Amino acid sequence: MIKSQRLIRLMMVINAKKSFTVRELADEFGLSPRTITRDLQELSEVGFPIYTVQGRGGGYRLLQERMLPPIAFSENEAVAVFFACQSLQYFGSVPFDESAASAIHKFYHYLPIDAKEQIDRLRNRVVIWNPRRTMSADCLQTLLQAIMNNNVVTITYKSSDGETQRDIQPVGLFSSEGYWYCPAYCFLRRTYRLFRADRIGFASLNNAFPYRQDLSGRSVFDWITPDLTRFDFxxxxxxxxxxxxxxxxxxxxxxxxxxxxxxxxxxxxxxxxxxxxxxxxxxxxxxxxxxxxxxxxxxxxxxxxxxxxxxxxxxx
The missing domain is CATH 3.30.70 (Alpha-Beta Plaits)
Incomplete structure (x- = not known):
């Protein structure tokens, strides 16, 4: 196996592990610990998020934000991915902090010159438009994290009834007309509600509040359907x-x-x-x-x- 192929395979193996030792990887790849140590050093130097664990039972651990191995795109695929990511800039806020901007910068930077020229000709001519609304990116990120990790969120919410504090279990996030919406089970109202993200003043993960697995089977496409029948009239x-x-x-x-x-x-x-x-x-x-x-x-x-x-x- 040539070195470039080995490094890509090593990235994939490490991504699948929470922790590992040099000896484990050496046995798995059939290489010497010295070679594996050198490969890990090279990956670390190019930004692969691993760190050493000192002491008994030490080794290596992968940081929470893992790095994916290279993916080959055709030219048409590259253009499509670029404009899909670029469309996010028309949102006032997105739940991905700076990750989307960073990804599109990396993506564009490593494209061949002719592909860059093709994209440059299409800038401001092909746009996936969304009305720009301003809202808290921190709240969106908290909601996204809760959805990914099965957490309850404590929020303050402004509605026609004034501002209330609620514990909610998010179903998902979706955008419509530039607004972000979060369908969620509201423990205060004891039913599902649709929360508009720009009306959330504060959002924090509440690990002390028990997450209900019996409420986790819905999506943004069907979150309200079963509950419409609960109204008598x-x-x-x-x-x-x-x-x-x-x-x-x-x-x-x-x-x-x-x-x-x-x-x-x-x-x-x-x-x-x-x-x-x-x-x-x-x-x-x-x-x-x-x-x-x-x-x-x-x-x-x-x-x-x-x-x-x-x-x-x-x-x-």
């Missing part, structure tokens, strides 16, 4: 949509799968919603203006009329 929300209304709602996390598209491009939205949540769902339809018309229930129509009258009164 529900409405069938029916909305007629023009073509532009269909385009606006077909990617909506709540409505997308409930739209029946017609031959003319318009459509009909039918979804069963809890009576307690009618204002929330109607407000989403309200944003479409004349591209949508609520057919039923009457309570939803009345709420829309109230909003229209409130706006009309402001212009008298």
């Amino acid at each position: 529900q409405y069938d929300l029916i909305v007629e949509l023009r073509e532009e209304g269909v385009r606006s709602l077909e990617t909506n996390v709540w409505f997308g799968s409930h739209i029946e598209v017609h031959e003319d491009g318009g459509g009909t939205l039918r979804i069963r919603i809890p009576a307690q949540k009618i204002e929330f769902f109607v407000d989403l339809v309200w944003q479409l203006g004349g591209e949508a018309m609520i057919v039923e229930p009457a309570e939803a129509i009345d709420y829309i009329k109230q909003k229209i009258e409130t706006v009309r009164q402001r212009y008298l």
Whole structure:
């Protein structure tokens, strides 16, 4: 095995271990301890995150942030990865601290000159756009860490009821219209809630609060579905949509799968919603203006009329 291949394989083996000794690696690779020690020194010099452990039972340990071995990309794959990472710059905050910027810098730096020229020609011409919203990157990172490590998070949250402190068990993170959202089980309300990250004032991992494994089977795609049926009284929300209304709602996390598209491009939205949540769902339809018309229930129509009258009164 040539040296470059050996170093890559060594990186892969080390990544799979929490700790190791030179003798263990020497036996596994069929090499002398001296050669393995020299290889480890070279990996350390190029930034591979290992450190020595002194004393009895010592050896080497891998830092928490492991380094992946090299990956071969085709030119088209390289361009695709570059612009996927670059799209994150249009978010006001992301849950990856400086890692995304660092990754794209490394990625671009080691591309061949002709690939760099191709990317440079596409800069500011191919953009994956997101509205820029400002929020706490620290809170996003805490939520991401909780999701990865199965932790409960203590947060302060601002809502129409004022600011409250809550313990939540995050389901996941997703972004929509530039905002980051965290569906989570709220131990204060004893049900699932959708938290908008920019309304979280403070977030801290709470290792003292027991993590509930029975709540861990959901994803951002189905987190609320089982709970919609727990409300005793529900409405069938029916909305007629023009073509532009269909385009606006077909990617909506709540409505997308409930739209029946017609031959003319318009459509009909039918979804069963809890009576307690009618204002929330109607407000989403309200944003479409004349591209949508609520057919039923009457309570939803009345709420829309109230909003229209409130706006009309402001212009008298």
